[in-house]
Amino acid sequence: MSRPELGVIAETFDCVVVGGGPSGATAARHLAEQGRTVLLLDRQGRIKPCGGAIPPRLIRDFDIPDSLICARASEARMIAPSDKRVRMPIEGGYVGMVNRETFDEWLRVRAERAGAQRRTGIYTGIEREADGSAVVLYRAVGVDKDAPPMAVRARMVIGADGAKSSVAAQEVKGADRQRYVFAYHEIIKAPSRGAADFEPQRCDVWYQGQLSPDFYAWIFPHGDTASIGVGSMQKGFSLRTATTALRKLTGLDACETVRTEGAPIPLKPLKRWDNGRDVIVAGDAAGVVAPASGEGIYYAMECGRLAAEAVEAALLNRDPRHLKTARSRFMRAHGKVFMVLGVMQHFWYRSDKRRERFVSMCADPDVQALTWQAYMNKELVRAKPAAHARIFLKDMGHLLGLRPA
Structure with a gap:
């Protein structure tokens, strides 16, 4: 039912996308390019803790320009509990590294140029009109919490609002049973060559219990900066303390800290991504982060694209059953990889x-x-x-x- 204090709702969109990270921005762009009216609603200022690695397939599939690649990693180094170090060179290629602050904003701008409307706001919920139509409520940043929310009508909603998604919690059955790894990282100014145990073309992955009892710690190059962080599922384990220890161990404790970030990372895809009528989730909200590696940017963007295609089909055919195709297509393409990585994480870590x-x-x-x-x-x-x-x-x-x- 509609709430009387909402008043007259002046705007209706084919789709409201909640969340402007890689998944939401990709979905908004795709739908806008199909001629759909799209509102991209994003809360400003949040950057997810992320190593920032993107594979060549992402660069190809989503037309990422070289200007966004801040570093090119040509090898990884794995560090064992005994301090044994194994180098894994990439023959004939590289892994692109991006700064999420720059990368995510570029994706949002691209969606806007495709025709999506951008607004900064905090999603507060979905109400239903008498005919069942979705009304998305949001609060402008800086506005008093007691003030009436803003409201727009949506034929479809894509919840790309990250792990512990508010959209998923309200609309998708089973979302409350998701489990998470908690991640924390510090963006630091990169040291000069030889000043620390760091190389600007190498990703370091530390598999040591004192740094992470059940996941790993990392140091990833970002050009002028670097990401150094830790993930763990263990309650009470101090990610900040472990990151401080890793910085001291590698000589990066003397580097200036630019910013710090922390967030939960989902462990596996939700069993259901839609509510059966007008809402679908994507990206971290759908749980598409690779087990063992914690990689999520490619899978988030692929998931956003598939969610947008499912929404387009549902709108075109006036049949919400098309929303289910996003998950089935994703799992058909990537489910085996997720299964293998899940088994690997469960056993080896x-x-x-x-x-x-x-x-x-x-x-x-x-x-x-x-x-x-x-x-x-x-x-x-x-x-x-x-x-x-x-x-x-x-x-x-x-x-x-x-x-x-």
């Missing part, structure tokens, strides 16, 4: 002994080749059965303790 063996496995050329091919192209590599067989035998050797760590 549980103790320092297992983490030690995991890092040892990363030294294997077959593992490195298939890992990078899968990461860069966002699909499991099926063309090398002999390499898969070798990896399986080596993996079983590590699992059974038959191979040295």
Whole structure:
């Protein structure tokens, strides 16, 4: 039912997108390019803690210009509990690194140029009119909380408002059962070459229990700056203390801190993304962050695109059943990757002994080749059965303790 204090609702949009991160901005742009009226509603000033890595497939699929790439990582280095260090060079390619503050805003501007309307506001809920139509309520930033909310009518709503999504909590069954890794990072000014254990073309991933008991810590280059952070599911574990320890361990404690950020990261896709009539979620709100790696930018943008296509089909055919296609298409393309990474996280991250063996496995050329091919192209590599067989035998050797760590 409509609330009398809302008064006359002057605006109606084909779709209101709540959240202007990579997923929401991508969805808004796609729908606007189809000629739909779109409102992109975003709360200003929030930047998600993120290493900022984007694979070549994202750059290709979403037309990302070189100007947004602030660094090109040509290798990763894995650090084991014993301090054993394994380098994983990327043969013939690189991983692009972006600053989320710049990257996300560029995506929002692109959506606006495609025809989406942008507004800064805080989503407060969805009301229903007498005929069941959705009315999206939001509060302008800086306005008294007791003031009446702003209201727009929406034929469809995409909730891309991040982990612990307010849209999902209200409209999507099962969203309240999601589990999270909590992440924290500090953006620092990058040290001069040789001044610390840091290289501007290398991503460092630390698998040590004192830095993270069940996930990992990282140092990622961002050109003039760097992201140094930690993730963990363990309640009571101090992410800030672990980040401080990592900075001291690597000589980055002397670098100036630019800003700090923290946020939950979902562990797996929700079993349902829509409410069956006019709301669908995307990005972190849908849980599309890769287990084990915590990678989310590519999957968020892909999810946003699929959600927009599902909304377009639902609007065109006047049939909300099309909303279900976004999740089914995403899981068909990426579900196996998520399953494999989930099993890997569950097994290998549980103790320092297992983490030690995991890092040892990363030294294997077959593992490195298939890992990078899968990461860069966002699909499991099926063309090398002999390499898969070798990896399986080596993996079983590590699992059974038959191979040295």
